[in-house]
Amino acid sequence: MNLRELAQHLGLSKTTVSRALNGFSEVNEETRLRVVEAARRFNYTPNVSAKRLATGETGAFGVVLPGASAEMADPVFGEFLAGLADGAGRCGRDLYVNATFDGEEAGYRRLARAKAVDVMILANLKIDDLRIRLLSHLGLQTVTCGRTAGSLIYPHLDIDHEDGVRRAVELLAGLGHRTIALVSGPADLSASEQRMVGWHAALSRHGLSAAAHLFTAGPSTEGHGYRATRALLDAPTPPTAFVCASMFLASGCCRAIGDRGLRIGEDVSIIAHDDGLATVRPEAFEPALTTTFSSIRAAGIRVAELAAQLVGGSDPADLTEVWPVDLIFRDSAQAPPRR
Amino acid sequence: MNLRELAQHLGLSKTTVSRALNGFSEVNEETRLRVVEAARRFNYTPNVSAKRLATGETGAFGVVLPGASAEMADPVFGEFLAGLADGAGRCGRDLYVNATFDGEEAGYRRLARAKAVDVMILANLKIDDLRIRLLSHLGLQTVTCGRTAGSLIYPHLDIDHEDGVRRAVELLAGLGHRTIALVSGPADLSASEQRMVGWHAALSRHGLSAAAHLFTAGPSTEGHGYRATRALLDAPTPPTAFVCASMFLASGCCRAIGDRGLRIGEDVSIIAHDDGLATVRPEAFEPALTTTFSSIRAAGIRVAELAAQLVGGSDPADLTEVWPVDLIFRDSAQAPPRR
DNA sequence: CATATCTTCCAAACCGGTTCGGACTCCTTT
């Protein structure tokens, strides 16, 4: 059942039926109801390809996966992608996932030339991310999850990692901790830089050391969390508190602390960032982890909405949001042992 | 630059240019070279939407994410998706990811009605998966990663989990283990059933117990691996060897064993299944884990190729593959301690 | 009553490709 057949059935023109279904004002209300009813009865759905050709919009958002598989194996990114697909679906758009087998830049160029998507979506922004400039140069509209250095204005949603870490460190310092380590994700990520800024700010406010060896960066995995924590505990003045950038890093951190025979909460405190993944819940830890929380799935949904608004003609400058994180008290952050 | 403009530049008709670019035989070789050269020079890329409308093919494969976020938080699924996107790209197709905010079935029906994809791709098949029948009923071609019960014929790639577990158990039994547990993934998954079959087969061949309490199923996470292993170690006759269905389950398994003060390899043996994720490498464990290996990313790429062949008109019955797994010896599987 | 305006609808053009059914040239066959 296509538009022409539907129109014939109704004794109307294609034009009128199209307008009735798309909510134009110049069609009689009575006629519109008749059309909508018939469309429902005949199970009519407009052909996506035809619509795209006619409107010039593709109705799709694009995500490019980096060639290295590391990002997709990251469950946080997967969850973000799920949110994106969810949000896109709600806005009546598709999510087009492109893997780059021949370099990331080539992937973007292909998409731009074929006009395959309306908006590109970028996540895991690097400090001064080159992709933003490339996309702007290619004339592709872009929405990002995260901010980066540089003067270009683009719609984005960011999570306030800086404030999250700042508040976590403030809490630990307030409890009496004097040596507070930051176990962060990949060093080249904008989010990691934000975390370091927050860490520094809170430490200097309390007059505490921000020695370089107390800051570690690396892949956001249990394995790296374990190794980093072991190394930190081996230092001459080991930290009594750890701020971890993800639940996976925190898992490794806990394991390393357990290996040393230390008790979490009593001997050593931990605050982790929780992205809200169903598979690693802070309450399931022993003891339950104090966390900074922000749902990455919700962020994905919202980014898709921002992209839809951008296509709808909103001013990019209005489409920027920074989400605060919640600090949730549980049992893993307590006062350090008396000496 | 579109086809008409390109044709005008060349002094040819749209027809000839289109045929030259698509490799039809009825165009002079000299002309074809001239056309291809001009297309390259003017940076011409056919408009995706127009092509789709004209051919009736969408050029896209579809994946529906289940409403619950659990699957996307699974890094193994994420890696499979990355492989899918990779393979689709190589075949010149798109990958459409659709989240279902209103029920999985509704998502499939939407895609079918709008003719948005050429082939649906299914993963994480359930035992007797209802989705296959639904899609066949909706007239959507389907390719799956995994097999399921039922008589319908559909293109699929499966990984031989049954044989993997069988060989792992044979190895452990050969080393002298008498009580061998299986720590598996979600019980409703077809792969989990395959593993149980392999486990039973190998145990009975060696005259060993396949008592129900030695088999556990649950989410494929570190947390569940930990809890399951603790429970198994608390049994009256605790196992001396564990076969884990994923690296994450194995992580938890290792932690539980460590908590008990047991040494992996010496006191207790482990064999895990490794999907080839870069973030959890078996060599990084202490000691290095003996594994059954099969790259889930490679599987994703191959599934996309199968889908492309299906669209190309291959017989579905020819598009079925079962991949063997490699058994890789490392240090975590050794003879049990003498009593 | 003539004119302007509004409402409602439609025919035809358009988006940018693919493909059917010739048409023309040149070469071979009988």
Place this chain on the structure above:
DNA sequence: AAAGGAGTCCGAACCGGTTTGGAAGATATG
């Protein structure tokens, strides 16, 4: 020399929507 067949190329139709530029009739305005 006529007939048949490759080898090339083209005009026009088609895919299924949206959108432009009226047109007809109803209603309001002077």
